[in-house]
Amino acid sequence: MERNRIYVDAVLWCAVVYLVTHLPCIEMRVDDLEQPAPREQPPASTARPEPIDQHLNMGKCFHMPRSMCPTKAVCTTLGPGNMSVFCCDMDSAYMKDVLPLIIMQNKTNLHVLNASIDELDVSTSVFRRLSSMAFTDGNIGKIIGQFPKHSPIACLNISNNNLTTAKLPSSQRPFAYLFNLTVLDASANNLTEFPLSLVQSNKKIDINLSGNNYLPCKHFQKAMETNNSSLVHFLNYNKTFCALDLSFNWFKDIKIVPIDHIRIQKELNVSCRDIKPANINCTCVPERLEVTGDNVTNLVAVDCSRRQLKEMPTHLPPNTVKLNVSYNNITSLQAIASDTSYDHLRRLIVEHNDITNILELEGTKFIDHFILFAIGYNKLNIIHTYVLSNRFVTTGPTFSIVGNFIHCDCNTAKTLKPWLLENFKNIPDYKNLACKDDMGLVVELVESRVCHTPTDWTDYIYYIIGLEVLVLVLLISKVSYDYWVFKTAGYLPWPANKMPRLPCDWLCE
Ligand SMILES: *[C@@H]1O[C@H](CO)[C@@H](O)[C@H](O)[C@H]1NC(C)=O
Ligand SMILES: *[C@@H]1O[C@H](CO)[C@@H](O)[C@H](O)[C@H]1NC(C)=O
Ligand SMILES: *[C@@H]1O[C@H](CO)[C@@H](O)[C@H](O)[C@H]1NC(C)=O
Ligand SMILES: *[C@@H]1O[C@H](CO)[C@@H](O)[C@H](O)[C@H]1NC(C)=O
Ligand SMILES: *[C@@H]1O[C@H](CO)[C@@H](O)[C@H](O)[C@H]1NC(C)=O
Ligand SMILES: *[C@@H]1O[C@H](CO)[C@@H](O)[C@H](O)[C@H]1NC(C)=O
Ligand SMILES: *[C@@H]1O[C@H](CO)[C@@H](O)[C@H](O)[C@H]1NC(C)=O
Ligand SMILES: *[C@@H]1O[C@H](CO)[C@@H](O)[C@H](O)[C@H]1NC(C)=O
Ligand SMILES: *[C@@H]1O[C@H](CO)[C@@H](O)[C@H](O)[C@H]1NC(C)=O
Numbered sequence: 001m002e003r004n005r006i007y008v009d010a011v012l013w014c015a016v017v018y019l020v021t022h023l024p025c026i027e028m029r030v031d032d033l034e035q036p037a038p039r040e041q042p043p044a045s046t047a048r049p050e051p052i053d054q055h056l057n058m059g060k061c062f063h064m065p066r067s068m069c070p071t072k073a074v075c076t077t078l079g080p081g082n083m084s085v086f087c088c089d090m091d092s093a094y095m096k097d098v099l100p101l102i103i104m105q106n107k108t109n110l111h112v113l114n115a116s117i118d119e120l121d122v123s124t125s126v127f128r129r130l131s132s133m134a135f136t137d138g139n140i141g142k143i144i145g146q147f148p149k150h151s152p153i154a155c156l157n158i159s160n161n162n163l164t165t166a167k168l169p170s171s172q173r174p175f176a177y178l179f180n181l182t183v184l185d186a187s188a189n190n191l192t193e194f195p196l197s198l199v200q201s202n203k204k205i206d207i208n209l210s211g212n213n214y215l216p217c218k219h220f221q222k223a224m225e226t227n228n229s230s231l232v233h234f235l236n237y238n239k240t241f242c243a244l245d246l247s248f249n250w251f252k253d254i255k256i257v258p259i260d261h262i263r264i265q266k267e268l269n270v271s272c273r274d275i276k277p278a279n280i281n282c283t284c285v286p287e288r289l290e291v292t293g294d295n296v297t298n299l300v301a302v303d304c305s306r307r308q309l310k311e312m313p314t315h316l317p318p319n320t321v322k323l324n325v326s327y328n329n330i331t332s333l334q335a336i337a338s339d340t341s342y343d344h345l346r347r348l349i350v351e352h353n354d355i356t357n358i359l360e361l362e363g364t365k366f367i368d369h370f371i372l373f374a375i376g377y378n379k380l381n382i383i384h385t386y387v388l389s390n391r392f393v394t395t396g397p398t399f400s401i402v403g404n405f406i407h408c409d410c411n412t413a414k415t416l417k418p419w420l421l422e423n424f425k426n427i428p429d430y431k432n433l434a435c436k437d438d439m440g441l442v443v444e445l446v447e448s449r450v451c452h453t454p455t456d457w458t459d460y461i462y463y464i465i466g467l468e469v470l471v472l473v474l475l476i477s478k479v480s481y482d483y484w485v486f487k488t489a490g491y492l493p494w495p496a497n498k499m500p501r502l503p504c505d506w507l508c509e
């Protein structure tokens with residue numbers, strides 16, 4: 001018993017002596033690390049030995065989920081040779097003071113999840129050895145500097161950092177020197193300029209720009225058109241959108257569309273060039289998709305405004321539903337009736353042209369189905385209302401005509417005016433339709449005034465009828481008087497006695 005006791009004591013003492021001699025050593029090392037930033041926690045030294053490959057997206061992008069965040073410290077190292085660093089919830093001070101010490105030794109992968117930092121200087125030498133660099137799901141005030149030449153970075157992930165183009169380096173080519181870059185994930189930010197410099201170097205690159213809804217489509221188009229479009233591959237293609245600038249088309253507005261729209265646009269541009277007359281350079285844009293059963297149709301809007309056209313364009317792209325030909329010198333709408341490419345047209349804007357009548361539209365598919373027909377500021381001086389007769393039963397279609405000067409007469413007051421008033425819902429500008437020769441507005445025509453001459457003539461007719469009735473009455477009374485005289489006095493008064501005898505007189509006698 002006693003011997004055992006002494007043995008245990010000896011072991012305990014040995015342990016105490018070991019600890020006493022070794023502890024300062026451990027503390028020293030911790031101190032060494034802490035010296036540059038005494039307030040900060042040291043990086044955890046508890047790396048879990050696990051295969052790194054499962055955290056390499058696309059074989060290159062080191063990315064860890066939040067569930068793997070180190071609990072005791074901001075950063076942890078992991079993977080073979082501790083080459084990867086993973087940090088969570090980092091602030092500016094840590095970024096500046098501690099991170100450089102951690103990445104100093106030959107680290108090649110870095111993922112910082114939720115960095116709340118004022119600025120990220122990518123020219124800092126600590127990043128120069130990284131082949132995968134990721135700052136994700138945080139808030140970066142701005143990115144400054146230029147990546148060093150010959151940086152080995154193959155994957156850069158700056159996803160979801162509340163970034164705008166203004167927060168990227170002001171240099172025109174922020175990613176220009178990243179010759180080895182093959183994956184760029186700038187998704188879930190609010191960038192407004194496409195990093196075109198990436199595309200112009202002749203190398204394959206995968207780009208994730210989903211969740212940046214204000215990138216102009218023009219930029220994507222350029223990227224897709226550059227030499228070999230297969231060089232650029234869009235990750236999350238279906239969920240990548242771009243902003244279509246419509247200021248020169250239908251709305252002074254932007255429209256957010258899937259980038260697949262650009263592919264459609266490319267096809268559309270081909271058929272847009274077929275529009276006759278040739279070389280008028282109309283613009284054609286996809287209006288929207290129409291789904292009927294299994295068939296998806298791209299409805300098209302065509303803009304041929306301000307092109308000095310003298311006639312309506314023909315050979316419009318298939319499924320053209322909108323056409324703007326305003327500000328031209330078109331005189332006739334004949335093509336709408338004769339060209340089958342107008343069959344799907346629902347909205348027509350022919351304002352500011354020289355059209356004199358809408359008769360040619362009678363019975364066309366356009367008249368039967370139009371939603372908007374804007375023919376204001378033309379040379380219509382008469383509206384053939386019967387052409388549009390049955391279209392305004394529903395409130396759907398809109399017809400606009402202001403800026404034409406109508407030849408106003410009694411007929412206008414009696415037909416066009418009531419027609420305008422009756423269909424006011426379909427003719428929003430009905431109140432402003434004016435007459436030629438300063439005769440005022442059509443809706444203000446006063447029948448009794450414009451119908452002056454015809455009224456006089458009708459009065460005259462009544463005088464004639466009155467006169468005729470009077471003559472008839474006189475005639476009848478004369479005949480009656482003659483008869484009475486003949487019966488009582490036995491002779492016929494003048495002029496009856498001077499009249500020759502007629503065959504019927506014999507009969508009477
Ligand atoms: C970049 O980070 C985001 C956000 O954490 C992630 O969804 C995405 O998969 C990462 N991209 C790559 C290529 O690793
Ligand atoms: C990783 O680092 C830890 C301590 O920081 C060390 O104990 C371990 O041996 C390192 N692993 C490799 C493979 O270098
Ligand atoms: C991100 O980090 C900041 C501090 O750096 C913290 O306040 C915030 O809660 C973190 N966000 C998440 C989602 O953990
Ligand atoms: C870093 O890598 C170089 C060669 O690539 C090597 O000579 C050096 O010892 C490494 N340093 C550390 C701390 O691993
Ligand atoms: C770029 O990548 C190629 C192979 O992908 C590699 O040979 C080259 O060393 C890399 N360049 C740098 C600067 O790391
Ligand atoms: C995003 O950045 C803007 C400054 O550009 C800032 O005002 C805003 O609070 C940030 N949003 C978030 C969610 O941090
Ligand atoms: C692209 O970015 C989105 C949003 O950050 C992310 O959900 C998606 O996983 C990314 N796709 C790829 C292939 O990296
Ligand atoms: C993104 O940018 C657009 C255009 O600059 C702006 O209108 C929009 O408010 C921004 N959205 C966010 C969430 O910051
Ligand atoms: C995404 O796009 C591909 C073609 O790139 C297509 O085959 C697939 O059906 C699309 N997925 C969705 C959900 O639209």
Ligand SMILES: *[C@@H]1O[C@H](CO)[C@@H](O)[C@H](O)[C@H]1NC(C)=O
Pocket residue numbers: 279280281307
């Ligand atoms: C249309 O574009 C072509 C080539 O860009 C140009 O030569 C032609 O003059 C343009 N035509 C009109 C009417 O603008």
Ligand SMILES: *[C@@H]1O[C@H](CO)[C@@H](O)[C@H](O)[C@H]1NC(C)=O
Pocket residue numbers: 292293294295
């Ligand atoms: C779909 O298109 C085909 C040929 O283009 C046509 O035969 C078919 O009737 C269409 N189906 C529907 C539901 O419109």
Ligand SMILES: *[C@@H]1O[C@H](CO)[C@@H](O)[C@H](O)[C@H]1NC(C)=O
Pocket residue numbers: 308327328329352
């Ligand atoms: C076309 O119409 C504009 C006004 O819209 C006019 O200035 C121009 O002289 C016209 N051109 C021809 C060739 O008639």
